[in-house]
Amino acid sequence: MSIKAIIPVAGVGLKLRPHTHTQPKTLVPIAGKPILSHIVDRLLAGGIKDFIFVLGYLGDKIETYIRENYGQKINATYITQEPREGSAHAIWVTKPYIAEEKEVLIVLGDTIANANLDTFLNSKVSMVGVQKVKDPTLFGIAEINADQFAIQLVEKPKIPKSNLALVGIYKICNVNRFLDAIQYLIDNNIRQNNEFYLTDALMRLIEQGEPIKTTRVDNWFDCGKKETILEANAILLNNAFHKKKKYQFPKTIIIEPVSIGENCTISHAIIGPNVAIGENTIIKGSIISNSIIGSFSELEDVVLKNSVIGNDSSLKGLVQSLNIGDSTEINFNK
Numbered sequence: 001m002s003i004k005a006i007i008p009v010a011g012v013g014l015k016l017r018p019h020t021h022t023q024p025k026t027l028v029p030i031a032g033k034p035i036l037s038h039i040v041d042r043l044l045a046g047g048i049k050d051f052i053f054v055l056g057y058l059g060d061k062i063e064t065y066i067r068e069n070y071g072q073k074i075n076a077t078y079i080t081q082e083p084r085e086g087s088a089h090a091i092w093v094t095k096p097y098i099a100e101e102k103e104v105l106i107v108l109g110d111t112i113a114n115a116n117l118d119t120f121l122n123s124k125v126s127m128v129g130v131q132k133v134k135d136p137t138l139f140g141i142a143e144i145n146a147d148q149f150a151i152q153l154v155e156k157p158k159i160p161k162s163n164l165a166l167v168g169i170y171k172i173c174n175v176n177r178f179l180d181a182i183q184y185l186i187d188n189n190i191r192q193n194n195e196f197y198l199t200d201a202l203m204r205l206i207e208q209g210e211p212i213k214t215t216r217v218d219n220w221f222d223c224g225k226k227e228t229i230l231e232a233n234a235i236l237l238n239n240a241f242h243k244k245k246k247y248q249f250p251k252t253i254i255i256e257p258v259s260i261g262e263n264c265t266i267s268h269a270i271i272g273p274n275v276a277i278g279e280n281t282i283i284k285g286s287i288i289s290n291s292i293i294g295s296f297s298e299l300e301d302v303v304l305k306n307s308v309i310g311n312d313s314s315l316k317g318l319v320q321s322l323n324i325g326d327s328t329e330i331n332f333n334k
Contacts, residue, residue: 003121004101005048007039008090009109010056010081024058026109027065028229029292031236032259032276035223036062038112038236040070046117048105052077052097054090086195092182101175106198108168110224112232115217120171126178126210128153128202129169129217136160139222140199142214150212155192155199166199167220174210181205226308226323233292234274261295278311294326 009026026036033041040051051074055062063078070076081093091106098104105120115129128150130142136157143152143162153166172178181204185196192200206212221232237257247254249265255272261279270287277283278295287303294311301317309315310326324330 002048002050003103003105004050004052004098005043005105005107006052006054006091006094006098007036007107007109008054008081008087009036009062010054010059010084010090024062025223027061028223029276029278029294030112030223030229030233032261034065035112036065036109037069039107039109040066040074042117043105043107044073046121049073050075052079052094053109054079054081054093056081056084086191087198088182088185088196088201091198091201092179092186092196095179098175099179103171103173104175106170106172110222111168112219112221112223112236113167113169113217114219115167115169116215119215120169123171123213123215124173126173126202126205126212127171128212128214129167129220130164130214131167131217131220132163133165134163136163136165139165140197142166144214148214150202150206150214153199153203153206153212155197164214165220167217168222169217170198170202174205177208177210178205181208229308230274230290230292230306233276234290237274237276255289 009024027034030038053062053066053076055078059080066076077097079093081090113129120127128142133139137160138156140153140155141157141160141162142150142164144164145151178201181201184204185200190200202212219235221228223229223232237259247260250267252266252269252271257274258272259276261277261281263280264277266283268285269283272289274290275288277293280296281293282298284300286299286301289305291304291307293309294313296311297309297313299315302315307322309322309324310328312326313324313328315330
């Protein structure tokens with residue numbers, strides 16, 4: 001029996017406003033497809049077909065997206081987390097579907113990481129992905145021993161003793177004990193910021209003698225803000241798939257890497273590098289670099305860099321760096 005993957009996608013994504021007013025954070029596009037699609041595609045490529053999606057804010061849009069784009073490719077179960085009481089609680093609501101499993105894989109729905117999936121799947125003990133960060137106070141942090149096993153896991157420590165952040169990928173090898181650890185948090189109301197954290201549940205496992213090994217990942221993006229999304233967009237566009245694609249538009253210069261959706265009309269423009277454009281978008285007389293442009297948008301006579309433009313937006317005559325949500329219209333010519 002193949003391992004089940006749990007993907008919590010219930011968060012509101014406040015730091016990505018205005019883009020998350022009309023769509024969940026995990027459906028924000030990066031390098032030509034939503035964050036969630038990057039996650040599911042990587043797991044599918046690793047042989048995983050059984051998925052549990054923990055829904056919350058705008059969950060119907062996530063369910064619709066998965067059904068329309070993955071159909072029979074995966075076996076999907078949808079669970080609503082209500083109320084939303086943190087990452088550990090998100091796993092707790094899946095209990096009826098995982099209680100009989102020996103092991104599960106958990107991948108947070110706002111995490112893109114270049115992780116070796118086989119390392120997780122082949123591990124005989126529970127495992128968490130980690131990466132060094134500049135500011136450990138912003139993340140769950142792992143202190144490890146010489147054998148790479150976690151000895152202490154702390155959520156957003158005020159005085160960090162390590163700079164190894166938990167990247168949001170977890171292999172749990174003792175599901176029942178893990179569920180018991182979450183139950184312990186709930187029974188004893190062990191919360192931070194009114195939430196039950198996965199970090200605390202995992203630490204409970206360590207205290208009970210459960211070994212949890214760490215493994216380093218590459219190119220981890222915690223896709224919670226504009227700057228991180230643009231960084232992820234640039235790196236992901238530089239893979240072989242995007243470099244193979246060639247685009248031709250009238251009186252337009254394309255500077256790779258770029259991703260341009262179907263049915264786009266582009267003329268008298270310079271596009272790139274590191275630009276992802278959604279489908280059915282019109283661009284005229286513009287220079288765009290290091291940006292993400294949503295579908296069904298129209299840009300004319302603009303110079304954009306380091307910008308994120310949502311779907312169905314209209315923008316004319318501007319030189320600036322922007323962060324514009326869906327269904328926005330701006331005309332600086334008037």
